[in-house]
Amino acid sequence: MYLNYIIKRLFGAVFVLFSILTLVFFLIHIVPGDPIEVMLGETARAVDREALRHSLGLDLPVIQQWAEYLRGFTHFDLGMSLHSKQHVSQLLLQRIPATFTLSFASLFVAVLIAVPLGILSAVHKDSIWDRLSMMSAMLGVSIPNFVMGPLLILIFSLWLEWLPVSGNEGMNSLILPALTLGSALAAVLSRMIRSSMLEVLQEDYIRSARARGLTEFKILVFHALRNAALPVVTILGMQLGTLLAGAVITETIFSWPGIGQLMIESIQKRDYPIVQGCVILISFSYVLINLITDFICVSLDPRIKVD
Amino acid sequence: MRTGIFFLKTNYLLIASILFFQFFINSCTELDRDTIAIGLNTAPITLDPRYATDAISYRITRLLYKSLVDFDEQFHAIPELAVWKKISPTHYRFTLVDALREFHDGSLLTSADVKATYESVLNPDEASPHKGSIAMIESIHAVDPNTIDFKLSYPDSLFPGRLVIGILPEELIYKKHNFSREPIGSGSMKILNFKNDMHLKLKRLHDNKVIEFITLKDPIVRVLKLLKGEIDLIQGNLPPEVIAWLDQKESIHIEKKRGNTFTYLGFNMEDPITGNILIRNAIAHAIDRESIIKYVMGSSARLAGSLLPPEHWAGHPNLTGFDYNPEKARMLLNQAGYHDSSPLRLIYKISNDPFRLRLATIIQDQLASVGIEVEIRSYDWGTFYGDIKEGRFQMYSLSWVGLKVPDIFHYIFHSKAIPPHGANRGRFVDSNVDLILELAESEVSLDKQAVYYKELQEYLLKALPYIPLWYEDNILISKFNVKNYTLSADGNFDSLEYVIKN
Numbered sequence: 001m002y003l004n005y006i007i008k009r010l011f012g013a014v015f016v017l018f019s020i021l022t023l024v025f026f027l028i029h030i031v032p033g034d035p036i037e038v039m040l041g042e043t044a045r046a047v048d049r050e051a052l053r054h055s056l057g058l059d060l061p062v063i064q065q066w067a068e069y070l071r072g073f074t075h076f077d078l079g080m081s082l083h084s085k086q087h088v089s090q091l092l093l094q095r096i097p098a099t100f101t102l103s104f105a106s107l108f109v110a111v112l113i114a115v116p117l118g119i120l121s122a123v124h125k126d127s128i129w130d131r132l133s134m135m136s137a138m139l140g141v142s143i144p145n146f147v148m149g150p151l152l153i154l155i156f157s158l159w160l161e162w163l164p165v166s167g168n169e170g171m172n173s174l175i176l177p178a179l180t181l182g183s184a185l186a187a188v189l190s191r192m193i194r195s196s197m198l199e200v201l202q203e204d205y206i207r208s209a210r211a212r213g214l215t216e217f218k219i220l221v222f223h224a225l226r227n228a229a230l231p232v233v234t235i236l237g238m239q240l241g242t243l244l245a246g247a248v249i250t251e252t253i254f255s256w257p258g259i260g261q262l263m264i265e266s267i268q269k270r271d272y273p274i275v276q277g278c279v280i281l282i283s284f285s286y287v288l289i290n291l292i293t294d295f296i297c298v299s300l301d302p303r304i305k306v307d
Numbered sequence: 308m309r310t311g312i313f314f315l316k317t318n319y320l321l322i323a324s325i326l327f328f329q330f331f332i333n334s335c336t337e338l339d340r341d342t343i344a345i346g347l348n349t350a351p352i353t354l355d356p357r358y359a360t361d362a363i364s365y366r367i368t369r370l371l372y373k374s375l376v377d378f379d380e381q382f383h384a385i386p387e388l389a390v391w392k393k394i395s396p397t398h399y400r401f402t403l404v405d406a407l408r409e410f411h412d413g414s415l416l417t418s419a420d421v422k423a424t425y426e427s428v429l430n431p432d433e434a435s436p437h438k439g440s441i442a443m444i445e446s447i448h449a450v451d452p453n454t455i456d457f458k459l460s461y462p463d464s465l466f467p468g469r470l471v472i473g474i475l476p477e478e479l480i481y482k483k484h485n486f487s488r489e490p491i492g493s494g495s496m497k498i499l500n501f502k503n504d505m506h507l508k509l510k511r512l513h514d515n516k517v518i519e520f521i522t523l524k525d526p527i528v529r530v531l532k533l534l535k536g537e538i539d540l541i542q543g544n545l546p547p548e549v550i551a552w553l554d555q556k557e558s559i560h561i562e563k564k565r566g567n568t569f570t571y572l573g574f575n576m577e578d579p580i581t582g583n584i585l586i587r588n589a590i591a592h593a594i595d596r597e598s599i600i601k602y603v604m605g606s607s608a609r610l611a612g613s614l615l616p617p618e619h620w621a622g623h624p625n626l627t628g629f630d631y632n633p634e635k636a637r638m639l640l641n642q643a644g645y646h647d648s649s650p651l652r653l654i655y656k657i658s659n660d661p662f663r664l665r666l667a668t669i670i671q672d673q674l675a676s677v678g679i680e681v682e683i684r685s686y687d688w689g690t691f692y693g694d695i696k697e698g699r700f701q702m703y704s705l706s707w708v709g710l711k712v713p714d715i716f717h718y719i720f721h722s723k724a725i726p727p728h729g730a731n732r733g734r735f736v737d738s739n740v741d742l743i744l745e746l747a748e749s750e751v752s753l754d755k756q757a758v759y760y761k762e763l764q765e766y767l768l769k770a771l772p773y774i775p776l777w778y779e780d781n782i783l784i785s786k787f788n789v790k791n792y793t794l795s796a797d798g799n800f801d802s803l804e805y806v807i808k809n
Contacts, residue, residue, distance in 0.1 A: 032690045032694070043407060084487055
């Protein structure tokens, strides 16, 4: 049954990928701006321009270029960068580790902040603790990343001199970008945990657990939190998807060599194959994460059926 | 009580997470104090000199490769790897002189490498953007390992100044070596590694010092990194107010040198409004450049009256452009038939660079005070550049960076240089300009060429296809312990060869 379900979902994913790929392909070709101009500048003669256009296959009708691209794609060939002449798959592979590390670290930070805050405010509903924790969560989401990033750099790198300002060298340089992203995600997450916990804490099985004399910690973590986790896991999945799509602003501030920066740069240079490669990677990771989220939900709550 | 217990547990969680971060913090990496690091605003696109067109790629490839010819302070061509002799107007002989002309892989740089390099630039399959600038080369002949002949299809007295492309090893050219990522040249530095486009490490050959280029897009982060000592110097590309703020810091040294980056307002001559010389004159008189330079640019620019700066051998010594005279601007507008009741409306296109946008809003305000209503439209580079080339604009502003050879005038103002044949983006057609350009180009002596170009520059200021604004300075911002870095007029990084850190 699981297998059937996975196959069904994968077929759905292929359709989604195909649609996104086609849409992006045509959109980026409609946008004004010409990669040849960006590459050759104005010193090039018309003949040279046409020669380059021909050698890159950009003189073909867009439909034909699209067919060529799809053909390459089915052979796992994402093409070459128009500018740096590197394989797109190679460029993506260079960036994936950094994006993955930052995404999971940010999510970890978000969970680390959100779970205690969410539980705290649910348990002490309407108390000063509730207000304080919800307020600090709001603060996290209200401060934009381009303010939070430099602020954290000022505090932790310049004044306290604990951490490097930016870069991608070792664990230390991961902390500040992960905090910047994580604090923003934590806001939504902690509110979700709070409302979900409030609902669950009303349930009969919590009362019976208390009657059985379980410790409050066990009740909260093993009985309440697990049942409250369903909507939270869904949100987490969506947040991870967004993170994997590249957090452009945070990546720029911290000179983090991730997918987001690669894609923005390629859009500016009209480097079509890289943009397409990034889009495919991003949509694929969304689809995959959704699938994984569904399975986690099933394992959390046996009442949910896969089909 | 129960909640009390719970509270204790959450406290444990919090303490655990604090300890977790403390663990990371304690394992703080030591900064590598031995390298010299430069913060860049964009990464070099390529390290292959045959394809380098952006400023950063050009500046870094100069460190990795040597070329036959270089330029002096007055932009005269001077020997680098080779001296030359004009055997006839269409025949130049270059003799390699530099005794230490060894490639980084140990092989000797010979005339065969020069020939292979220039032939590959000329090869249409290679699609080098520099092909157009050396298109007059008819044939290249290596006479002996030290001598090479260039035959031209037509006379060009500026020819030596065009041989500025770094020389690559012949063997690797034929092997289609990826010079863009793994450069091998004969320059003062060799590559160590280039990972992620954002971090380039070079080794300085004379003392094995490591020179690092780190791409930091955000200007504030670049500054914070400099203050923290994670980079040692930044050259330009910082907002003026940030530079002013840094100037008060004791640990920071700031130095300025006049540069030749030329910023201008361009007009569409085919447009009924901007094609009118009265209106262009009015705009020129309505812009208070001195105030902009003083208050907005932190005095890091000087007034420009022409494309080439006065110190250029073909530059004009005393052109500074138009006086700020709002009354005269209003008068000219009235003459053109525009009044407060029927104001002039213009569309002004610019790129989306934040600083350029700010300058544009100031110009917009200054023009508004003489009664010109300007609508600013800012686009991403690809769209903006496309519009400018296609002539879809009334008024725009841009800069020319690194101009050296005076044939740029032909390229920008000759009636036959309308894109895609050149950069006459404003569709400026003037038979006088064409005539002076052709006279200058047919002149063999550079001194006589200079006379024509001076005449041309005076004329252009009357015909006004461009309103010259200013030449921007090059600015060095470094830690105080950085010594021996000299700024150059075109902003190159050549003095990284000598820079030291105390």
